[in-house]
Amino acid sequence: MFAPYACLPDQSRERLHAERMSTFRSPYQRDRDRIIHSSAFRRLKHKTQVFVEHEGDYYRTRLTHSIEVAQVARTLAGVLGLNTDLAEAVALAHDLGHTPFGHTGEDALAALMAPYGGFDHNAQALRIVTRLERHYADFDGLNLTWETLEGIAKHNGPVTGPNADPKHARDPLPYALAEANAEWDLELSTFASAEAQVAAIADDVAYSHHDLHDGLRSGLFSEDDLMDLPVTGPAFEAVDRMYPGLDRMRRRHEALRRVFGVMVEDVIAVARNRLDAAQPKSADEIRAMEGTVIRFSKPLYQELKAIRSFLFTRMYRAPSVMVERARVSAVIADLFPLFMAQPDLLPDEWQADVAAAQDETTLARTVADYVAGMTDRFALQEHSRLLG
Template sequence: MRLAPYAVRPETSRGRLHPEAGGDSRSPFQRDRDRIIHSTAFRRLQYKTQVFVFHEGDHFRTRLTHSIEVAQIARSLARALSLDEDLAEALALAHDLGHPPFGHAGEEALNAAMKPYGGFDHNAQSLKVVTALETRYAGFDGLNLTWETLEGLAKHNGPLRRPPPYIAEYDRRHPLELGTHASAEAQAAALADDIAYNNHDLDDGLRARLFTLEEAAALPLVGEALEEARADAGPRAPPDRLASETIRRVINRMVLDAVAESRRRLAALAPRDADAVRAAERPVVAFSDAMAAVNQAVRDFLFRRMYRHWRVNRTMAKSKRVVQVLFSLLHGGPQMLPPEWRRRAGEAGSPEAARVVCDYIAGMTDRYALEEHRRMTDPDIPG
């Protein structure tokens, strides 16, 4: 596919922190994508919560299935806008690598525990995973991804005026131009995240019976999509099929709106290259104002009816407690860490120990965190 002038071009990539020979026919962004897929952190996403803890059902989304769905939408947006699809896909697949176990409950618990040491931010942790914590290669820590992929991970949600500590620290070694927007490919991945997140949470909320399809149909666009689904599927269509037909129509409308609005913005800006996109006053890949309002209405509905549902709250409260207990025990007793972590942890209660324990917990799956909690708190279970 012919790339637009404003797309990131693989042949002019700014390269990697540690120079490497090419060696095969893949573009640098294809190599980034492949390294992400083969990483340990990516495999762990299979057992990390999106909203429901892994054992609550086989068909609810996990961070892995979410990342795959985001990648599919990101590639669609990139193709429609003549962007580099491989870079958009790599960013979509990597964007949640830093999420701890138990979703936002785990992130809130780690952020509270790390407050004296700079806090915890899953976007910064994603950058840390791919630049330091993965240890697969002989010549460097991390995955040694291209500058463009690291830039997109760091600031896919916009310029960072006050970057989290790790991003600021990394930027001093390998500047990522934090004060500008990211590439259009990174913006496409970020918008794909919004589209996938809200729609699959609607789907999972219906599957979990936290609300009904009729209640969701009161939302703008969702009601229209449901009427179209009913007209096509017929009066006897089962509810689960109607729900799937409705959700896919909402996703399609959102993608079409994003493509149309992004083309309008790009035509108005007429960027000569990817750096012109970075220097723009606002994102070039975005929803129209009307669709942004629809997206916010869906988000508000999910906040009230799903994320604050008593069943979800009960599970999340227990999950937070697991993370709090693990952090407290390991920070006060780093000698209980596995050897490779213990060597870096320093003294009990120290800032160094806090950061190492945080990285250790953030890398856990839901299942492993629950098992570690049992091993460390139940005297009848051997350590």
């Protein structure tokens, strides 16, 4: 029972390389399954969110984060009559392009790649699913449907044209995004499908929730610190009224699940209002709108900005985290020039790409592909093995 503005499987723009339809699975189910079975998805197990992966078994990794995002995306898509399989596929793929050591690693690699076209994790996710996964006999990449590729490329909004958010606008486009778009026009100046928009907001919901949880567990701040913040403060007060004297861990869980619920319910209410007002008749009408239909309300968005500002100061830029950021940035800063100077150090399966490199730029992009694909622990191990 799909809404008229959902992406319907039988109306898919299909795949770049034609394939026979599956007997049992829709095109978007096949996309989801290919992403789950990809090497890049498995590597997310050992890639960090905020903390370095080995620091604690309870902290989120990119893999657990992606699963949480997919769960939220399926819930939102189901309530709104959207295609849950497509929303889940985009959600599971959205972080495939992340480097080791989270945004710290991305910042370090982007600086090193600045002379060669830069580095962007969203664009790198497209490069992975269109080029770097090499398991199928008939094509490189995963040969995903147009709708899933579109969702990966612009789930955060248009990346070109008048509707592009200045934070996401790309001028020039990252080379990985430009290459994918040149091969198959992803209509980068329009909004993505409602399913991709759902995946984007699910990402915001998931990390806003679990970064609070991880920050508490790490001891970077306490429950008392959250009592003065919007959303979190009322959530703890509600738990205290309902369960006076509840032990600390249960109190924390009950409060944060209420924060989670506030965000999800707000997104659903706003989406229903916007969809009822616009009455879109197709997925293409969603793409042609002047703004997103899946978003937070303005009041909640402002409250979440206050929480994110708190997290930035107390967690993302905490002194202990900054020390670790400097250490892991140095790992990337050491490995990249080493492989540029001695590409024979790359594994055998990468030597064909090294041999095909026509100039320093294409070699740098090969090295960036390899370094970006490393897990936290492998990057540390290789740094120790090669550099002592």
